[in-house]
Structures are given as structure tokens and as C-alpha cells.
Amino acid sequence: MMTTRVLEGLGRFYIGLLLTFLYLPIIIMALMSLNVSPFYQLPFEWTTEWYASLWQNDQLIAATWNSLEIAVITTIICVVLGSAASLALYRYDFRGKKFLQALLFPPIAIPWLITGTAMLIFFFGVGIGRGLFAILLGHVALALPYVIVVVSARLQTFAPELEEAARSLGANQWQVTARVTLPWIMPGVIAGGLFAFAVSFDQFVVSYFLATPGQTTLPVEIYAAIRKGFTPEINAVSTIIIVVSMALMLLTARFFKFGGEK
């Protein structure tokens, strides 16, 4: 009994250490976004000055809107195309299906640096060039496999008799999908959508290759700003992004049940 308690204590300590390692830099950054000193000097003096000046930084604001727009459009496109692809892979047997399914995974493993270079060269070759549209295309290509993987995983738990039962009751393919299959895979669709949003919103490497000075996303803009000289506004905008991202990931965890069945 004693050993159990000691082990439990050790386990809790270990988890605590891990979380500190993960969150300490972030917490410091968030605190410094509220500190008067732009050079991380203590003592801590409360201010919202940096958030106010962030609001005046048109470039940063414009880049934030670009990022949000691209992330939202990427999410919508990926959810629709990805769910449809997952359903097709689930329902139909066709020649080369296994091969096509296997091909979905490498893009996740290929370094973004390489994908980004390849896209830059390709987009120039076909005349798309750089800019927000190129970034959007790139993000869709990056995020799509995640959606298909997540939705397909959810479909693996779907009982095919449910579709058969619906059909035996007179439902056509569309009614079966809308009223039986989609409600079942919805947690996977939502989780896949959040993944797609995160992949797009956090994307730096590919965006960096495809951005132009006027048409850029927030991570690229932050990188450019840091190169010119660090300002606490970066802390402020980063804190906002961290809060939004964490909220999204917590939602994902809730819908996708990372901790197993509720």
C-alpha cells in the first residue's frame, strides 16, 4: 500500500514537471505581454499598453485577418473534401484503393520545408505564383490528409448494418448519409476540422515560401517583425494566439475523446 502511494506521488510529480516544461515559457511570455518593460525587466508592472499598440499595428492586424480567413476557408474545404473522400474509401472497393490510401500518409511525414519549396516551384511553373491564393491552396493540401485520417478512424467504429437498416426502411443514399452516417462521424468531422484549422493557422514554413510582402499571414508577419527588432506587441499577439489555439485543442480533445470514451 505504501509503495502504491509513493508511486502515485512520483507520478504526479513527474506530470507536474512535464507540464511546467511545456507551459513555463508560454506563461512567461503571456506575463511579459502585460509588463511595462519591453526588455523583460522586473519588477513586473501591469500594463495593457502592448495590446493597445498592437491594435494600432495595421500590418499585424491585416496579417491576422489573412490568417483567420485562410484558416477558415481551408477548414471548410478540407472538411467537405476530406469527409467525402473518407466516405468513398469506406463504402466502395475499387482498384488501387489500398495504394491510394497509403499515399495519404507520406505528405504528413514529408518536412514542410520540402513541401513548401516544391509548392513554390510548382505554383510558379503553372502560373499561380505567390500570394494569399497560393497560400490557401498550400494549406488545403497540407491539412487534407489529417481530415481524411481522423474521419476514417471514426468511420472504422461505424456499424455498416446501420446503413443497411436505413436502406431497408426506404432511405436513398443521400438520406442514409445525412441522417445516419454523418451524425455518427460528426465528432470525427469536427475534430478533423479543428486539425485543419490548426495546421493552417499555425503554418509558417509553407506560408513563408508562398507569401509576398503585401499578402502574408500572421506567423510570417511575426517572423518578419522579430527580424526587424523585437517588440512586446509580439508577446501580445502571441498570447492571443496561444489562448485561441488552446481553446481549439481543448475543443478537439472533447469531441475526439482523446482520453477514451466519456
Add this chain to the structure above:
Amino acid sequence: MAGVQVSNVSRSFGAHKALDDVSIDFADGGFYALLGPSGSGKTTLLRQIAGFDFPDTGRIAIGGESVEHVPVEKRRIGMVFQNYALFPNMSIAHNIAFGLSVRGEAKATIATEVQRALDLVQLGKLGERRPHQLSGGQRQRVALARAIVTKPRVLLLDEPLGALDKALRVDMQIELKRIQREIGITTIFVTHDQEEALTMSDRIGILRDGRLVQEGPPEEIYDRPKSEFAATFLGDANIFRGDATGNGIRLPDGTAIAAGVGDRLAAGTKASCAVRPERIRIATDAGASSGNANTLKGQVSKRIFAGNNSTYFVERAGQTLKVIVQNTGIDRLAEGQDVMLSWSPESTVLIAAS
């Protein structure tokens, strides 16, 4: 309502012949069991009738209308699945309403019909529950209500009671039969449980390796099996093999067995006789066999007491025979005892060797 005609239906999956030239006529309003071991093609046949799969050759008609190429959603059938297949994201009432709703029925009509269906299966107050809140037997009833609320032409059941425990299964057998009589729907029911087939159905079709072995009322198949397989698959049977003599068979050791039922076979051809264990009289003295033409000597090797009856295993010329005796409180025989078995020709079915 309508009858179902299956004519010369064949279906292969690769090299495997799942159905081989099967023809059965399911009359309007009847209760049919398709019985067979796993892999016999009974579920394949049910899925052909449902329209989940189509025959390679042959014809399927529902109510006289050819449907072999009509997909399931247009066949107007009702189906109950082995694992119930209730929609987990819908309430019980919405599960039952599904078929009416996809047909675009008015809300008021749906509400009335759903309540009527719930009452029919005696689940009147459970409409708001979710499937996972119900017991196995209740889910079974919901699946049945959902299948019949659309007034289908045929009701198809795929091992519907397989997932229930024994006591509940007997209750559901009675319940299912009552509902079927009440609405008078043609019902086709797949099972591997011979007792279920015997007690529930008007007619039974026995399938083996994709072929229809025998089809008819339960009594007829039980009393006059046309093959050793039918005799042993539906109920228990003692099989004797020998040469046909004109009115029975002669065993290799010379013993003659007279058969009063079954095929007329030319003398000298290979044939079998099937005798049900409960038709054989077992006694210690020869005198008790009076009036029975068929007698054999043997020795009790084992006795299994099952309360209302006992099963005796009797050894005789290298063969173990099974005899079932009602428990009358007397005539209990011990293991190792020499006995005389006797039975009438009317209890003996002559079967051509297959």
C-alpha cells in the same frame, strides 16, 4: 402483403457458390424458417430477397412483381438485423419513425403510426429513450416495430433472437409469432437453431452448401426427411445404412429393418433408414417388443438424465444408437445392462443413399 417467389437463383462470390439454383415459394402470410449450418447460404438468400445483393441468375418476385434488380430501398420490405442495428443517435420513437419520415409522411401520421407500433410491441412508454438505455429484448422489439411500421410487403429476420438469452428467446418467439399473426405479414426468418425453426414456422427450408435440401411443414420434414442431412440436422436421428430390400433395408450383418415411410427404392440399391430416438422402445425382456416389427439387441453404455426424460446410448454391432425415454418413474435402466430395442416400420424412414 405479398408472397415471395424465388426461382432458380444462383449467386457466386469468386469461386464459392453461395447459392446454387435455389427455388422456394413463400406463400402470402406464411411464417418461413430458412434453416442451415453456417455457410449454407441462408443469409445470402435472405439478402437476395431483401435486395442488398443481386442474383447472378434466376428470378425473385414479391407479390408477383419481378424485383431481382430492384435495390433494397425500393422493395418495400422490413428487415430485422441480428444485432438490431438501431440508430444510436436517435430516440426510440425517431428510430421507429425513420422509415415513415424518409417517405415524407405527415408529422401527425408519423406520430400516430409510431405510437401504434410501440403499443403493438408493448413498449408504449419508452419512445423518448435512447437505444443504449434499453435491454436486449426491448431493443429487439424496437427493431421489429421499426421494420413493420412502414407496412412492408415482407418481413425478413436475420437470426433475430441469436443475441438473447434462452428464457428471453422463448418469450420473444411467442411474441414474434403473435405479432406476425396479428398483422398477417409474410415472414422469412433465418436461423441455425432447429428448435426455433420447428416451434415458430409454418414451413421450413433446409439449406446446405448453397442448395435447398428439403422444404415443407415442420412435421413433414421431421417425420419424413428426404436425406440423412435433413434427418440429422432437424432433430436427432439414428441412421442405419444397408441395401434396399423392397420394404426396408438389410444391414451388412444380415439384420432386416422394415420401413413404412419414405422413398420406394429398387431392391439392391444403397439406402439408409432414419429412426427418431423417441420412437424406439427400450426394454430388458424380448416380450416387450410385441407388435413392433423391428428389434435389435444392444447394451446400454451411457445414460443421461435430463429430468423429464432420459437419453440412453445403446451399443450394437459397432454402432451407438440413441434412445430417448420419457420419465415415467419406472423402467430405469442401468449402464452396462443388456436391452432389447424395438420400433415400428411406421417410425422408420427409408432414404436413398446420397
